[in-house]
Amino acid sequence: MTTSARVQAAYRPKKAFPWGKTFAWIGMALLLFVTLFPFWWMLRTALTAPRAVFLETSSLLPVQVTLINFERVLGLVDPQTAIAMGGSGQAINFTRAIVNSVIVSILVVAGQTTFSAMAAYAFARLRFPFRDGLFAIYIAALMVPGIVTTIPNFILVRQLGWLNTYAGIVAPTFLMTPFAIFFLRQFFLGVNREVEEAARIDGASIWGAFVRVVVPMTIPALTTLAIVTLIGTWNNYLWPLIVGSDESVRVLTVALGIFRTQTPQGSPDWTGLMAGTTLAIIPTFVIFMLLGRKILDSIQFTGFK
Amino acid sequence: MSVQTQVANRSGLQQRRGRRWLNNESLTALLFVLPSLIGFTVFYAVPAIRGLWISFTNWDLLRPARFIGIENYIKLAQDREMWNALVVTVYYVLLNIPLQTLLAMVIAVMMYRLTQSMLIRALIILPWLMPPVVVGLIWLWLLDPNIGIVNLALKAMGLPMIAFLGLPQYAMPSIAMINIWQYVGYTALLIFAGLQSIPGSVYEAASIDGASETQTFWKVTVPLLRPVLVFVIVTSVIGSFQIFDTIAITTKGGPVNATKVLNWYIYEQAFSRFNMGYATAISIVLFLILILVSMVQMRIMRAGESDM
Numbered sequence: 001m002t003t004s005a006r007v008q009a010a011y012r013p014k015k016a017f018p019w020g021k022t023f024a025w026i027g028m029a030l031l032l033f034v035t036l037f038p039f040w041w042m043l044r045t046a047l048t049a050p051r052a053v054f055l056e057t058s059s060l061l062p063v064q065v066t067l068i069n070f071e072r073v074l075g076l077v078d079p080q081t082a083i084a085m086g087g088s089g090q091a092i093n094f095t096r097a098i099v100n101s102v103i104v105s106i107l108v109v110a111g112q113t114t115f116s117a118m119a120a121y122a123f124a125r126l127r128f129p130f131r132d133g134l135f136a137i138y139i140a141a142l143m144v145p146g147i148v149t150t151i152p153n154f155i156l157v158r159q160l161g162w163l164n165t166y167a168g169i170v171a172p173t174f175l176m177t178p179f180a181i182f183f184l185r186q187f188f189l190g191v192n193r194e195v196e197e198a199a200r201i202d203g204a205s206i207w208g209a210f211v212r213v214v215v216p217m218t219i220p221a222l223t224t225l226a227i228v229t230l231i232g233t234w235n236n237y238l239w240p241l242i243v244g245s246d247e248s249v250r251v252l253t254v255a256l257g258i259f260r261t262q263t264p265q266g267s268p269d270w271t272g273l274m275a276g277t278t279l280a281i282i283p284t285f286v287i288f289m290l291l292g293r294k295i296l297d298s299i300q301f302t303g304f305k
Numbered sequence: 306m307s308v309q310t311q312v313a314n315r316s317g318l319q320q321r322r323g324r325r326w327l328n329n330e331s332l333t334a335l336l337f338v339l340p341s342l343i344g345f346t347v348f349y350a351v352p353a354i355r356g357l358w359i360s361f362t363n364w365d366l367l368r369p370a371r372f373i374g375i376e377n378y379i380k381l382a383q384d385r386e387m388w389n390a391l392v393v394t395v396y397y398v399l400l401n402i403p404l405q406t407l408l409a410m411v412i413a414v415m416m417y418r419l420t421q422s423m424l425i426r427a428l429i430i431l432p433w434l435m436p437p438v439v440v441g442l443i444w445l446w447l448l449d450p451n452i453g454i455v456n457l458a459l460k461a462m463g464l465p466m467i468a469f470l471g472l473p474q475y476a477m478p479s480i481a482m483i484n485i486w487q488y489v490g491y492t493a494l495l496i497f498a499g500l501q502s503i504p505g506s507v508y509e510a511a512s513i514d515g516a517s518e519t520q521t522f523w524k525v526t527v528p529l530l531r532p533v534l535v536f537v538i539v540t541s542v543i544g545s546f547q548i549f550d551t552i553a554i555t556t557k558g559g560p561v562n563a564t565k566v567l568n569w570y571i572y573e574q575a576f577s578r579f580n581m582g583y584a585t586a587i588s589i590v591l592f593l594i595l596i597l598v599s600m601v602q603m604r605i606m607r608a609g610e611s612d613m
Binding site: 036058118127129137144146148149156171172176238242256293 | 351353429490543
């Protein structure tokens with residue numbers, strides 16, 4: 001074999017079976033299976049009749065397909081019927097919990113995004129005394145673990161008489177989080193100053209320039225923050241658990257935790273639990289379907305959370 | 306009028322105008338910042354200071370708080386449950402972080418080599434968006450000792466069934482596995498973004514110099530990824546030290562304290578035993594541990610310096 005032929009041979013690995021790539025694809029398929037199977041199993045269980053879940057335990061498809069579990073956890077079936085079907089007799093009403101979760105999430109998203117945007121704009125653009133010092137203090141608070149302020153905040157909310165109220169649940173995150181201000185300030189710093197200055201020269205007030213020029217230009221960043229805040233609030237557990245476990249304000253995660261401890265016949269009400277779980281993740285699923293690309297981009301951009 | 310006075314006049318005018326403008330601007334700025342300042346003061350700053358104060362008291366919500374100096378801190382140094390919680394937490398972090406980071410690296414490299422598909426990226430990040438409560442419930446069901454599908458699969462393969470969350474030796478590894486499932490996709494995506502930011506010319510240079518794939522990975526990719534890896538590891542270690550939701554839903558600290566991590570112990574002390582002072586003292590120790598761990602990590606990994 002001549003040298004050039006040898007070189008050619010060395011550059012012709014394409015004909016050989018691509019073992020590396022095949023293994024990588026098998027790995028990827030395995031990863032996707034492990035990631036998605038639990039979700040399928042949740043849905044499969046939620047659609048299975050309560051008794052059948054103990055009979056055909058390893059059927060990959062729902063057994064005796066039914067929506068009864070969703071009806072049960074939404075309080076559409078009376079307790080006797082629910083027990084007769086092998087479910088939890090406890091009157092579980094996720095409808096109330098869903099409404100509570102929606103109210104709490106909307107309040108936090110609206111409040112936090114608005115007030116954090118205002119503050120972030122001031123930190124990015126306006127000159128005022130102690131600006132940089134104050135911002136540094138906000139940022140330092142990013143490093144304090146949640147549990148340190150959780151207990152004093154619980155005591156404060158208790159003293160205010162806000163236990164088991166929406167006010168108590170939303171209070172700590174309604175006006176700001178250090179992360180929200182930090183995140184938005186980065187974006188406001190990137191806004192072209194000239195457009196704002198043009199608006200000011202045309203006679204707009206600072207507020208006017210902010211609302212009519214800056215906010216419309218940073219809608220993508222504001223949306224991203226709103227999504228992050230929404231998902232974070234929707235998923236939150238510890239805080240609503242300690243300040244809002246009463247049924248009137250109980251959010252979905254807390255309701256699920258309480259439902260899990262109700263064991264009618266020794267073993268948890270799996271079909272009901274999985275129906276509740278499915279309901280709890282539907283909003284996240286929908287938002288992700290609609291805005292998934294934006295979420296992915298922002299993760300890659302900032303590594304948020 | 307001399308030139309000097311003219312200059313002086315003008316600068317005086319500018320100053321006056323500047324000051325008025327500044328006043329107007331600072332007033333508006335203050336209004337912009339005010340809501341956040343109230344939120345920060347009431348729910349971050351004051352609670353942090355108050356927490357420190359509570360940790361020096363014996364407050365139990367019933368009787369008025371009494372200052373007891375460093376008694377809580379002396380007590381926690383001698384508290385076996387506290388030491389157990391610390392050991393259990395560190396054990397969890399050690400089970401969680403190395404495996405999660407390694408898997409995330411493998412997944413990121415796999416994605417980088419195979420596909421740019423947005424769909425795949427979206428799918429692998431899905432668990433991260435779910436409430437930890439939901440993830441805990443789903444896995445509690447999957448790992449059920451009698452009729453959970455994981456055990457049924459083990460049985461079908463002729464292996465013994467395991468009470469994953471019911472046995473002290475398996476409980477913590479199971480929790481670590483659940484959380485790896487939830488967070489590995491997110492971590493992988495961050496690393497993937499890091500990989501994408503490495504310019505192709507670096508790889509070309511390496512291949513011209515005759516570097517093998519393994520050499521390229523360890524001598525080129527890993528060093529250039531350092532800032533991303535530092536970010537990923539430091540933030541996930543901080544997060545792991547504060548694990549709560551998954552444990553609250555699945556094991557509640559059991560069996561036999563095998564999963565009683567610091568955050569669960571604090572929760573128990575504060576909200577079942579109402580030892581607010583003691584619970585707060587532990588939370589402050591946790592805070593100090595986190596500062597120490599982060600500093601050590603940054604030092605070891607020379608944060609922020611890419612070798613590029």
